[in-house]
Amino acid sequence: MRILGIETSCDETSAAVVEDGRILSNIVSSQIRLHRRFHGVVPELAARAHLQRISGVVEEALAKRRIDAVAFARGPGLMGPLLVGKMAALAAAESLQCPVVAVHHLEGHVFAAELAEKIGFPLVALIVSGGHTDLLLGRGPGRYRVLGRTRDDAAGEAYDKVARMLGLGYPGGPVIDRLSRQGDASSVHFTRPFMPGSWDFSFAGLKTAMLYHLRDLGRQPARREVADLCASFQEAVVETLVSKTLKAAEHFRVREVVVGGGVAANARLREVFQAEAQHRGLRVHIPPPILCTDNGAMLAQAAWHRLRRGKIGGSWRCDPGLPW
Ligand code: KG4
Ligand code: ZN
Numbered sequence: 001m002r003i004l005g006i007e008t009s010c011d012e013t014s015a016a017v018v019e020d021g022r023i024l025s026n027i028v029s030s031q032i033r034l035h036r037r038f039h040g041v042v043p044e045l046a047a048r049a050h051l052q053r054i055s056g057v058v059e060e061a062l063a064k065r066r067i068d069a070v071a072f073a074r075g076p077g078l079m080g081p082l083l084v085g086k087m088a089a090l091a092a093a094e095s096l097q098c099p100v101v102a103v104h105h106l107e108g109h110v111f112a113a114e115l116a117e118k119i120g121f122p123l124v125a126l127i128v129s130g131g132h133t134d135l136l137l138g139r140g141p142g143r144y145r146v147l148g149r150t151r152d153d154a155a156g157e158a159y160d161k162v163a164r165m166l167g168l169g170y171p172g173g174p175v176i177d178r179l180s181r182q183g184d185a186s187s188v189h190f191t192r193p194f195m196p197g198s199w200d201f202s203f204a205g206l207k208t209a210m211l212y213h214l215r216d217l218g219r220q221p222a223r224r225e226v227a228d229l230c231a232s233f234q235e236a237v238v239e240t241l242v243s244k245t246l247k248a249a250e251h252f253r254v255r256e257v258v259v260g261g262g263v264a265a266n267a268r269l270r271e272v273f274q275a276e277a278q279h280r281g282l283r284v285h286i287p288p289p290i291l292c293t294d295n296g297a298m299l300a301q302a303a304w305h306r307l308r309r310g311k312i313g314g315s316w317r318c319d320p321g322l323p324w
Contacts, residue, residue, distance in 0.1 A: 009077025047080025148199030
């Protein structure tokens with residue numbers, strides 16, 4: 001079955017064609033440059049840019065192929081951008097005469113891993129991006145329980161805000177990731193926000209700890225110090241994410257772990273996840289970076305599972321805060 005997946009929930013305009021788990025095309029048009037000077041995604045600008053780009057992106061992904069279904073993300077995400085994706089999906093389905101499947105954006109992130117390698121259920125999934133830090137227990141396709149989520153900032157948001165404090169620009173994740181390789185992660189000890197007794201996360205305290213550290217320093221940190229601060233901050237984030245996720249897998253007696261979202265592109269996070277999982281006899285699946293960030297292929301893959309279960313129905317209403 002060949003499925004067109006359309007993704008517009010945040011700042012990537014993407015369309016992809018996936019056939020029985022194999023990617024035939026995956027076009028991603030990023031709006032990072034548009035939002036850079038605002039240090040974050042501006043919803044109205046994002047919606048307008050999606051509208052300008054979506055037809056070209058869908059056409060390029062389709063490349064005149066025949067398809068059997070169209071999938072789009074109905075939420076969570078930004079309202080204006082989500083509506084653009086839905087309209088594009090309905091228009092494509094009408095002209096190609098095929099059914100439409102509305103997909104939960106986070107289920108898309110879970111199935112992104114399956115586009116790279118075989119995954120198995122039950123699993124624990126960690127979805128970490130600029131908007132999410134969600135820990136899920138998946139009993140099977142379509143059967144999820146939210147174990148925990150962030151109580152304040154998402155992990156990617158913390159990266160972006162800390163990068164701004166250090167004068168490193170937007171988005172903060174890739175630059176902190178890069179600079180950390182030259183820094184000493186033990187130079188500053190930031191308390192790990194483990195939140196014992198809960199599967200929730202909290203990154204606002206870590207961000208404030210960085211702010212106080214810079215204030216107490218009383219001057220601009222030197223280049224070397226910036227790299228040390230990046231590495232120390234990153235180590236606290238990575239240790240928290242990895243330790244809670246693997247602890248959840250052990251607690252619920254699950255052997256499979258999936259990681260997705262923009263922050264899953266982080267080199268140190270990937271390295272520590274793999275090392276720790278091997279140590280504990282768990283299998284961790286982290287897709288290549290292009291499939292970690294938002295993309296249409298992951299939605300097509302999630303839709304494929306729904307179609308195989310005979311579920312084309314369900315609400316098409318876009319919902320920015322769509323619950324599981
Ligand atoms: O999934 P995504 O592209 O968009 C949404 O937020 O939905 O994720 C973007 C977030 C940003 O906060 C960015 O700083 C972070 O992912 N990010 C990273 C890395 N690449 C992107 N964080 C840490 N390390 C990276 N290499
Ligand atoms: Zn996402």
